[in-house]
Amino acid sequence: MTTRETRTDPLAYLAEEIEQLRAQSLYRPLRVMSGPQEPRTTMDGRDVISLSSNNYLGLATHPRLVDAAAEATRELGAGSGAVRTIAGTMELHEELERRLAAFKHVEAVLTFQSGFAANSGVIPTITSERDLIVSDELNHASIIDGVRLSKAGRAVYPHKDVDGLERVLREAREKGGAKGAYRSILVITDGVFSMDGDIAPLPGICDVADRYGASVMVDDAHASGVLGRNGRGTIDHFDLHGRVDIQVGTLSKAVGVLGGYVAGRQHLRDFLVQRSRPFLFSTSHPPAVVAACLAAVDVLEQEPERIGRLWANTRFFKAGLERLGFDTGISETPITPIIVGDSAAAGRMSERLFELGIFAQAVVFPTVALDKARLRTIVTSEHTRNELQACLSAFETVGRELRLI
Ligand SMILES: Cc1ncc(COP(=O)(O)O)c(C=O)c1O
Known part of the structure; x- marks a missing residue:
C-alpha cells in the first residue's frame, strides 16, 4: 500500500523550480510584521522604518x-x-x-x-x-x-x-x-x-x-x-x-x-x-x-492636509535620492523606484538596508523586466523628516558600499 512515506511527490518539480529561482536571486522571502502598518514597525523581529507600504496617507491605523x-x-x-x-x-x-x-x-x-x-x-x-x-x-x-x-x-x-x-x-x-x-x-x-x-x-x-x-x-x-x-x-x-x-x-x-x-x-x-x-x-x-x-x-x-504632507515628503525624499546620484527612473508620484538593474544587486541592497533598519523591498522579474530590478519605495504622509533623513543616510552608506553611486 502506498503510504505518505513511500508515495512519490507528484509536485516535486515545484521544489526544483524554487531552487532555480534561488540560484537566479529571484526568490522572494516574505517579511513578517509584528506591529501595525506604520512608518516605524517591526519586521522579522527588527525595528525598521518601512518604505514599502501602499499606506500613502496613514489611514490603515x-x-x-x-x-x-x-x-x-x-x-x-x-x-x-x-x-x-x-x-x-x-x-x-x-x-x-x-x-x-x-x-x-x-x-x-x-x-x-x-x-x-x-x-x-x-x-x-x-x-x-x-x-x-x-x-x-x-x-x-x-x-x-x-x-x-x-x-x-x-x-x-x-x-x-x-x-x-x-x-x-x-x-x-x-x-x-x-x-x-x-x-x-x-x-x-x-x-x-x-x-x-x-x-x-x-x-x-x-x-x-x-x-x-x-x-x-x-x-x-x-x-x-x-x-x-x-x-x-x-x-x-x-x-x-x-x-x-x-x-x-x-x-x-x-x-x-x-x-x-x-x-x-x-x-x-x-x-x-x-x-x-x-x-x-x-x-x-x-x-x-x-x-x-x-x-x-x-x-x-x-483632512486634505494629509495629501499635502504626502507630496511634501515625496519631493524631499526624491530630491535626496537624486542628489545622492541614484537612478529613480521616470517617477512623477510617491512611488519612487531606485533602479539597480541586476536582481542579485537589488536583493543585496535591500538586505543591507534592512540590517541598517530600513525596509525597502526589492522588486525583481517577473514583476519588472529582468534587467530592471529595483527597490520600490513609497513614502507616506506620516513619515517624519528625521525618518526620511535616516533613510537617505542609509541609502548613501549602502549605495557606496555596493558601488551604485
Ligand atoms: C495598478 C494596480 N491595480 C490593481 C491593484 C490591485 O489592488 P488590490 O491590492 O486592492 O487588489 C494593484 C495592487 O497591487 C495595483 O498596483
Missing part, C-alpha cells in the same frame, strides 16, 4: 477608521455570511457605493473584494469575441489577467505611447467601419503605473479614443487618495470627468482598508451585478471593512 471598524463589528458581526447577490448585501455596502459615486462624480459604483477582483472581474464581463481590448504594455497584472479571461481580440500598445495607441486603433478601423469589425473597443491603462510611478497621458488617450469611438478604462489604484482634489484620482487631476467610461479604484492602498471598485454609468454597475463572476461568486466584505472605508472617505474629504 487612523483612529476614525479603527473605531468605525470596531463599532460595525460589534453591531453587525464579523462576517457578511453570503455573496452580494444572495444574502450578503447590507445597507452599509450600498451606502459605501453611493458615497464613492458622489466622491468620484459618477452615476454608480460597484465594490469588489479587492482591486484585483475589480479589474479581473470587469474586463471579461463587459467584452466578448465581438470586441477588441487595447492595453498599455505596462498595465497591472490584474488587468492582464482580466484581458486573458476575456474572449475579446487583444492588442498591446507601447508604454504611454498615444501615437502607438492610435496606430492600433487605425489598424482596427481598416478592418471595416469606425470601430473596424468590432462591436466595441476598450482602451485600458493604469492611471499611475505601479512599478515606475509615472502617470498615464490620459488627455491624449481620451482624445484618440474619442476619434475612434472607443471606450476608456483607467485603473486608478495608485492615484486614489494621491492625485486630484482630495485624492479623487487621475480623472480629476486632468479634469476629464465624463470622458473615462470605467474607473477602477482600490480601497486597499491610500484608503487604508481592503477592496476595489468600478465607477461609471448606472448600466455598467447593473450589468456587473448580473454577470461579473468575482461579484457573483465570492462573499462580500465584512461590515468592519465597509465601515472603515466609509470613514476613510470622510477623512479624505476632511
Whole structure:
C-alpha cells in the first residue's frame, strides 16, 4: 500500500523550480510584521522604518477608521455570511457605493473584494469575441489577467505611447467601419503605473479614443487618495470627468482598508451585478471593512492636509535620492523606484538596508523586466523628516558600499 512515506511527490518539480529561482536571486522571502502598518514597525523581529507600504496617507491605523471598524463589528458581526447577490448585501455596502459615486462624480459604483477582483472581474464581463481590448504594455497584472479571461481580440500598445495607441486603433478601423469589425473597443491603462510611478497621458488617450469611438478604462489604484482634489484620482487631476467610461479604484492602498471598485454609468454597475463572476461568486466584505472605508472617505474629504504632507515628503525624499546620484527612473508620484538593474544587486541592497533598519523591498522579474530590478519605495504622509533623513543616510552608506553611486 502506498503510504505518505513511500508515495512519490507528484509536485516535486515545484521544489526544483524554487531552487532555480534561488540560484537566479529571484526568490522572494516574505517579511513578517509584528506591529501595525506604520512608518516605524517591526519586521522579522527588527525595528525598521518601512518604505514599502501602499499606506500613502496613514489611514490603515487612523483612529476614525479603527473605531468605525470596531463599532460595525460589534453591531453587525464579523462576517457578511453570503455573496452580494444572495444574502450578503447590507445597507452599509450600498451606502459605501453611493458615497464613492458622489466622491468620484459618477452615476454608480460597484465594490469588489479587492482591486484585483475589480479589474479581473470587469474586463471579461463587459467584452466578448465581438470586441477588441487595447492595453498599455505596462498595465497591472490584474488587468492582464482580466484581458486573458476575456474572449475579446487583444492588442498591446507601447508604454504611454498615444501615437502607438492610435496606430492600433487605425489598424482596427481598416478592418471595416469606425470601430473596424468590432462591436466595441476598450482602451485600458493604469492611471499611475505601479512599478515606475509615472502617470498615464490620459488627455491624449481620451482624445484618440474619442476619434475612434472607443471606450476608456483607467485603473486608478495608485492615484486614489494621491492625485486630484482630495485624492479623487487621475480623472480629476486632468479634469476629464465624463470622458473615462470605467474607473477602477482600490480601497486597499491610500484608503487604508481592503477592496476595489468600478465607477461609471448606472448600466455598467447593473450589468456587473448580473454577470461579473468575482461579484457573483465570492462573499462580500465584512461590515468592519465597509465601515472603515466609509470613514476613510470622510477623512479624505476632511483632512486634505494629509495629501499635502504626502507630496511634501515625496519631493524631499526624491530630491535626496537624486542628489545622492541614484537612478529613480521616470517617477512623477510617491512611488519612487531606485533602479539597480541586476536582481542579485537589488536583493543585496535591500538586505543591507534592512540590517541598517530600513525596509525597502526589492522588486525583481517577473514583476519588472529582468534587467530592471529595483527597490520600490513609497513614502507616506506620516513619515517624519528625521525618518526620511535616516533613510537617505542609509541609502548613501549602502549605495557606496555596493558601488551604485
Ligand atoms: C495598478 C494596480 N491595480 C490593481 C491593484 C490591485 O489592488 P488590490 O491590492 O486592492 O487588489 C494593484 C495592487 O497591487 C495595483 O498596483
